[in-house]
Amino acid sequence: xxxxxxxxxxxxxxxxxxxxxxxxxxxxxxxxxxxxxxxxxxxxxxxxxxxxxxxxxxxxxxxxxxxxxxxxxxxxxxxxxxxxxxxxxxxxxxxxxxxxxxxxxxxxxxxxxxxxxxxxxxxxxxxxxxxxxxxxxxxxxxxxxxxxxxxxxxxxxxxxxxxxxxxxxxxxxxxxxxxxxxxxxxxxxxxxxxxxxxxxxxxxxxxxxxxxxxxxxxxxxxxxxxxx
Numbered sequence: 661x662x663x664x665x666x667x668x669x670x671x672x673x674x675x676x677x678x679x680x681x682x683x684x685x686x687x688x689x690x691x692x693x694x695x696x697x698x699x700x701x702x703x704x705x706x707x708x709x710x711x712x713x714x715x716x717x718x719x720x721x722x723x724x725x726x727x728x729x730x731x732x733x734x735x736x737x738x739x740x741x742x743x744x745x746x747x748x749x750x751x752x753x754x755x756x757x758x759x760x761x762x763x764x765x766x767x768x769x770x771x772x773x774x775x776x777x778x779x780x781x782x783x784x785x786x787x788x789x790x791x792x793x794x795x796x797x798x799x800x801x802x803x804x805x806x807x808x809x810x811x812x813x814x815x816x817x818x819x820x821x822x823x824x825x826x827x828x829x830x831x832x833x834x835x836x837x838x839x840x841x842x843x844x845x846x847x848x849x850x851x852x853x854x855x856x857x858x859x860x861x862x863x864x865x866x867x868x869x870x871x872x873x874x875x876x877x878x879x880x881x882x883x884x885x886x887x888x
Contacts, residue, residue, distance in 0.1 A: 686837045687714075691826045698824035700774075706808075706816050708771075708778035709800050712738075713831060715771055717838030720831045721745045724808050725753055726799040728782065731775045737764045738771070744798075744807055751807050753796075775799075 687695065692714050699707040712718040712726075721743035730739045744753050767775075778799060785803045786793050794805040802808060817831050829837070 685827070685829045685833045686840045687826060687829060687834070689841055692837060692841065695820065695824045695826050699820055702823070704816075704820060705778075705781055706800065706813070706820075708774035709813070710817070710820065710834075711771055711774040713834045714838055716765055716767060717835045719743070719835060720810055720813060722756065724798075724800055724810060724813060727797055728779070728799050729797075730799060731767075731772070731779075732764075733772060733776070736767055736772055738767050738775075739764045744810065746810055751809065753798075753807070 696707070696710060696714060698704075699710050704710070709723045712723045713720070716738070718740065722740050725742040725744035726738075726740070727742060730741075731737075732739070741756055742753060743756050744751060746752070782799070782801065785801070786795075786805065789804050792804050796805060796807055798805075798807055800808055814831060817834070818828070821828050
């Protein structure tokens with residue numbers, strides 16, 4: 661029997677549905693406030709780190725890699741230029757990858773207060789540790805001055821979520837929460853791009869499209885009121 665030859669590949673007419681991208685989780689303003697309030701009330705040594713993630717939208721590696729002199733309290737600016745990451749099983753402290761990531765951020769009072777508390781705790785830990793203190797020049801350290809492993813930071817974040825009684829999200833989603841809350845507060849996307857230090861505007865706009873239920877409800881109410 662001869663081979664049947666086809667002029668056209670029938671598989672070309674088959675359309676495979678596109679994989680829908682899952683919508684990222686985020687906190688409401690109340691959830692974010694509840695999370696930070698819980699950490700502050702318990703004198704959590706990572707309270708300031710959580711503030712930097714939620715309020716300034718900093719990446720986990722950037723927070724853990726902050727030098728202890730990164731904050732200028734007179735100018736109310738925080739210089740972000742380093743990151744702490746685990747590479748090949750080793751903790752590596754190095755400069756951030758892009759010019760957008762390497763910048764000085766103005767900070768609001770909640771950040772300044774949190775950082776001052778952190779530095780005071782760091783000085784206290786240094787005195788108590790005495791000769792056991794290892795000075796790596798970092799803002800956030802263990803009680804003996806050593807760097808905080810990113811995996812331990814994740815565990816502390818998750819434990820704080822449980823204590824605060826808020827929906828579970830990752831540290832990265834905490835950073836995205838900063839962007840979406842800026843959108844809810846009608847902060848201009850270009851300003852949010854500068855705060856989040858995105859290299860591409862499209863990344864900022866992707867977060868801006870994740871409109872919260874609260875903003876959606878308010879928008880629909882506004883529309884309904886105008887039609888009555």
